[in-house]
Amino acid sequence: HWMRGGTYGWKAARKGFVFIGWTNTTANMPTWGAVNSKLGNNPLVIAVPNQGEAIVLDMAMSQYSYGMLEFYQLKNQQLPVQGGFTTDGTLTTDPGSILKSQRILPVGYWKGAGLSLLLDILATILSGGLSVAGISKQPAEISASQVYIAIALSKLKNFGTISSAITQILADYHNSIPEKESKILYPGEKVMSVRKENTANGIPVLKSIWEEIQSL
Amino acid sequence: HWMRGGTYGWKAARKGFVFIGWTNTTANMPTWGAVNSKLGNNPLVIAVPNQGEAIVLDMAMSQYSYGMLEFYQLKNQQLPVQGGFTTDGTLTTDPGSILKSQRILPVGYWKGAGLSLLLDILATILSGGLSVAGISKQPAEISASQVYIAIALSKLKNFGTISSAITQILADYHNSIPEKESKILYPGEKVMSVRKENTANGIPVLKSIWEEIQSL
Incomplete structure (x- = not known):
C-alpha cells in the first residue's frame, strides 16, 4: 500500500x-x-x-473509499452523490447498502x-x-x-x-x-x-x- | 480540435x-x-x-458530450445515468434540461x-x-x-x-x-x-x- x-x-x-x-x-x-x-x-x-x-x-x-462509506454510515448520513449499488443493483446514496453489496461506483x-x-x-x-x-x-x-x-x-x-x-x-x-x-x-x-x-x-x-x- | x-x-x-x-x-x-x-x-x-x-x-x-445529449434528446430518451444539472442546480438525467443549463457533469x-x-x-x-x-x-x-x-x-x-x-x-x-x-x-x-x-x-x-x- x-x-x-x-x-x-x-x-x-x-x-x-x-x-x-x-x-x-x-x-x-x-x-x-x-x-x-x-x-x-x-x-x-x-x-x-x-x-x-x-x-x-x-x-x-x-467515487468513495470504503473508509469514507463507513464514515458516512457512522454519522448516519446519505452520501452527497451516488456512490454505488444496492444488492438489487440500484444506484444509491446509502452508505450501508453499498457496504453490504461491496459494489462501489467507479468515478x-x-x-x-x-x-x-x-x-x-x-x-x-x-x-x-x-x-x-x-x-x-x-x-x-x-x-x-x-x-x-x-x-x-x-x-x-x-x-x-x-x-x-x-x-x-x-x-x-x-x-x-x-x-x-x-x-x-x-x-x-x-x-x-x-x-x-x-x-x-x-x-x-x-x-x-x-x-x-x-x-x- | x-x-x-x-x-x-x-x-x-x-x-x-x-x-x-x-x-x-x-x-x-x-x-x-x-x-x-x-x-x-x-x-x-x-x-x-x-x-x-x-x-x-x-x-x-x-460524463456526456453535448453531441450525445442532443442524440438522447432527439430520441426522446433519458440518459442512462446523471449527466448534468437543471437550471435550478439539480442533478438530472434529462438531456434537454442540461442542454438548457449548459451545466454538463464532470466524470x-x-x-x-x-x-x-x-x-x-x-x-x-x-x-x-x-x-x-x-x-x-x-x-x-x-x-x-x-x-x-x-x-x-x-x-x-x-x-x-x-x-x-x-x-x-x-x-x-x-x-x-x-x-x-x-x-x-x-x-x-x-x-x-x-x-x-x-x-x-x-x-x-x-x-x-x-x-x-x-x-x-
Missing part, C-alpha cells in the same frame, strides 16, 4: 517537477455492469509546481472503470510487478505495482513562461461563479491552507483520541 | 508503444460547485498494445473536474501552447495544446513477459460476473470487433443518409 500518495506529488512539485504517479491495489471495485470486484481503485496523483507550493490532484478511481461509471483497468495494465507492465489480479492472490494488499514520473520543468524551452501560464489558468479557474457562497478551490488548495494553519497553530486532535494516545 | 483522438492511440499501440495523450479544449464544462464553464472536457487517450491490436481508452472529462463529479484542470495545466505548460482560457478567447476551438507520450515497450527489461502479463489481466477482467446477460468488454474491444466486421462486410449506412450523400 502506498499510503498517502499525494505526498510524493507535493515533494516532487515543490522541487520544480511535474509529478505523475499511480499505484494498483487489491481488487476492490467491480467494473461497470459487473457484480464482482475485478478492478482496484488504483489512486492517481498529478502534481504541478506553483509559487513554491503545488497543485496536487490525488484521486482514487472509486464516471464506465469511464473510471476503464481508466482503472488501464492504470493497472500500465503499472504492471511498466514496473514488471504484480497486477490487481496478482495482488489479490496475496494474503494482504502487498507487492503493488507503482509508476513514478517526474518531469523537470527547468529543462523545457518555455520554462520562463510556465509560472505565469499557471497563474493565469488558476486566475481564470478562480473566476468560476460558485453556485453557493463558497470559494471554488483547485486540487490541493485546501490541503495547503490547512497545513499552513496547523504548522502555525498546532494540529487539532479530538480530546478523546488524545487521552487514548496518552494512556498507551 | 484533435477529432478522433483514439486514432493516435491505435496507431502507436499497434506498433508496440504505450500511448498516453490528451488535448485541452475550449471551456465547455463548469467545475464542481460552479455554474459557468471554466474547464474544458479535455479528452484523454491511453492505449496499450495487445496481440497485434490494442486496448484503447478514449475518454473526455465530461466523478469533483474528481473529473480536478483531473480536467490538471490535464489543461499539463498540456499548456508541457507544449507551451494555449490554455482552456486562452482557447476560449479564440473565434473557435483552435490552437489547443496537446501532449503525446509514446513508450517503447521493447526497450524495457521485462519486455519478454509483458504480452503474457496483459493477457492474464484481461482474462481476469473478463471473469467479471455481468449483472445482465452481456459480456464485459475492455476499452476498445467493441471498436475493434466492429472495425473487423465492417472491414469484411462494408460499413452500414442509413439509407436516408446514403441517398443524401449521392444527391450532393
Whole structure:
C-alpha cells in the first residue's frame, strides 16, 4: 500500500517537477455492469509546481473509499452523490447498502472503470510487478505495482513562461461563479491552507483520541 | 480540435508503444460547485498494445458530450445515468434540461473536474501552447495544446513477459460476473470487433443518409 500518495506529488512539485504517479491495489471495485470486484481503485496523483507550493490532484478511481462509506454510515448520513449499488443493483446514496453489496461506483461509471483497468495494465507492465489480479492472490494488499514520473520543468524551452501560464489558468479557474457562497478551490488548495494553519497553530486532535494516545 | 483522438492511440499501440495523450479544449464544462464553464472536457487517450491490436481508452472529462445529449434528446430518451444539472442546480438525467443549463457533469463529479484542470495545466505548460482560457478567447476551438507520450515497450527489461502479463489481466477482467446477460468488454474491444466486421462486410449506412450523400 502506498499510503498517502499525494505526498510524493507535493515533494516532487515543490522541487520544480511535474509529478505523475499511480499505484494498483487489491481488487476492490467491480467494473461497470459487473457484480464482482475485478478492478482496484488504483489512486492517481498529478502534481504541478506553483509559487513554491503545488497543485496536487490525488484521486482514487472509486467515487468513495470504503473508509469514507463507513464514515458516512457512522454519522448516519446519505452520501452527497451516488456512490454505488444496492444488492438489487440500484444506484444509491446509502452508505450501508453499498457496504453490504461491496459494489462501489467507479468515478464516471464506465469511464473510471476503464481508466482503472488501464492504470493497472500500465503499472504492471511498466514496473514488471504484480497486477490487481496478482495482488489479490496475496494474503494482504502487498507487492503493488507503482509508476513514478517526474518531469523537470527547468529543462523545457518555455520554462520562463510556465509560472505565469499557471497563474493565469488558476486566475481564470478562480473566476468560476460558485453556485453557493463558497470559494471554488483547485486540487490541493485546501490541503495547503490547512497545513499552513496547523504548522502555525498546532494540529487539532479530538480530546478523546488524545487521552487514548496518552494512556498507551 | 484533435477529432478522433483514439486514432493516435491505435496507431502507436499497434506498433508496440504505450500511448498516453490528451488535448485541452475550449471551456465547455463548469467545475464542481460552479455554474459557468471554466474547464474544458479535455479528452484523454491511453492505449496499450495487445496481440497485434490494442486496448484503447478514449475518454473526455465530461460524463456526456453535448453531441450525445442532443442524440438522447432527439430520441426522446433519458440518459442512462446523471449527466448534468437543471437550471435550478439539480442533478438530472434529462438531456434537454442540461442542454438548457449548459451545466454538463464532470466524470466523478469533483474528481473529473480536478483531473480536467490538471490535464489543461499539463498540456499548456508541457507544449507551451494555449490554455482552456486562452482557447476560449479564440473565434473557435483552435490552437489547443496537446501532449503525446509514446513508450517503447521493447526497450524495457521485462519486455519478454509483458504480452503474457496483459493477457492474464484481461482474462481476469473478463471473469467479471455481468449483472445482465452481456459480456464485459475492455476499452476498445467493441471498436475493434466492429472495425473487423465492417472491414469484411462494408460499413452500414442509413439509407436516408446514403441517398443524401449521392444527391450532393
